[in-house]
Amino acid sequence: MISSLPKNFDLSKAVEKDKQLINEYLDKYLELRQPRIIWESMRYTALSSGKRLRAVLALESARVCGGDIKNVLSAACALEMLHAQSLIHDDLPCMDDDDYRRGKPSNHKVYGEATAVLAGDALLAYAPQVIINNTPDSVSKDILFRVLEEFLHVAGPMGIVGGQALDILSENKTIIAQEFDYIIIHKTGKLFKFAMRAGALLSEAPGEKLDVLSNYGEKIGYAFQIADDILDVAGTLQELGKTPGKDCKSGKNTYVSFYGLEKSRQDLENLAQSARKILMDSGLDSPLLVGIAGYIVEKTAK
Numbered sequence: 259m260i261s262s263l264p265k266n267f268d269l270s271k272a273v274e275k276d277k278q279l280i281n282e283y284l285d286k287y288l289e290l291r292q293p294r295i296i297w298e299s300m301r302y303t304a305l306s307s308g309k310r311l312r313a314v315l316a317l318e319s320a321r322v323c324g325g326d327i328k329n330v331l332s333a334a335c336a337l338e339m340l341h342a343q344s345l346i347h348d349d350l351p352c353m354d355d356d357d358y359r360r361g362k363p364s365n366h367k368v369y370g371e372a373t374a375v376l377a378g379d380a381l382l383a384y385a386p387q388v389i390i391n392n393t394p395d396s397v398s399k400d401i402l403f404r405v406l407e408e409f410l411h412v413a414g415p416m417g418i419v420g421g422q423a424l425d426i427l428s429e430n431k432t433i434i435a436q437e438f439d440y441i442i443i444h445k446t447g448k449l450f451k452f453a454m455r456a457g458a459l460l461s462e463a464p465g466e467k468l469d470v471l472s473n474y475g476e477k478i479g480y481a482f483q484i485a486d487d488i489l490d491v492a493g494t495l496q497e498l499g500k501t502p503g504k505d506c507k508s509g510k511n512t513y514v515s516f517y518g519l520e521k522s523r524q525d526l527e528n529l530a531q532s533a534r535k536i537l538m539d540s541g542l543d544s545p546l547l548v549g550i551a552g553y554i555v556e557k558t559a560k
């Protein structure tokens with residue numbers, strides 16, 4: 259037994275509280291402006307019913323570092339904007355071509371492809387502006403600069419773009435384990451790692467704590483993609499909010515197609531265990547972080 263949750267801890271209640279706060283700030287940052295259609299399209303995906311997991315992780319990372327979550331809210335929302343952008347572009351016919359996202363028609367199905375591309379571009383360019391213009395002045399410019407640099411790294415060719423590019427190029431091809439690892443780490447893992455790092459950096463956490471939280475973020479980010487791949491074969495449209503079985507059909511390399519369902523479930527469990535162990539070994543007490551590691555495994559249980 260690695261680490262367990264306190265008896266009276268309610269994970270969904272704790273997450274829901276943070277999620278409401280994030281939604282309130284996303285709504286504020288994305289207030290309707292001109293050209294109205296672009297802002298409507300940005301809002302359509304960024305404010306639709308996602309879990310806001312990456313943003314919640316950023317807030318909790320700040321809390322465990324003794325920081326003020328006010329310092330992290332703009333970076334947490336910017337991360338959700340980046341995530342929303344990646345979902346809009348991922349659903350386009352030239353990428354994963356999915357008609358559904360978050361239980362609703364995909365962005366391009368409602369606004370058309372041109373507006374969906376532009377709304378994604380707009381979210382991507384606007385997100386760092388949100389960090390620059392809304393992070394409190396009490397945060398030093400050095401830290402702000404570092405957070406921005408890391409955000410742009412995660413959003414660019416050394417991050418999610420690189421992962422997605424290799425993912426698409428390797429459709430219907432045999433790739434080696436290192437290439438497959440690269441895809442998972444870059445297209446999914448780095449956003450989770452950044453969430454943890456942003457919370458810690460904006461709370462002026464010492465290097466040791468930053469490393470521990472980065473490490474936790476890496477593990478659960480990787481685990482999250484395994485869980486997503488398991489759900490692609492085991493979930494329904496209602497559960498997933500998007501079309502199930504698509505990745506398999508389109509010849510994508512998924513954890514399940516690469517390693518099989520049994521090993522996928524085992525590796526997922528092992529990663530969640532090691533994420534919890536990282537927290538316990540370093541004495542970081544966060545029922546929410548322990549709970550999220552467990553939640554990622556449980557959501558695939560049937």
Ligand code: GRG
Binds near residue numbers: 353419
């Ligand atoms: C960032 C410039 C730039 C381009 C994006 C399209 C693309 C390049 C990347 C796609 C990356 C992608 C969609 C990875 C899958 C990650 C994943 C498992 C998403 C689902 O996340 P959840 O379950 O979704 O947290 P919700 O809806 O809850 O937010």
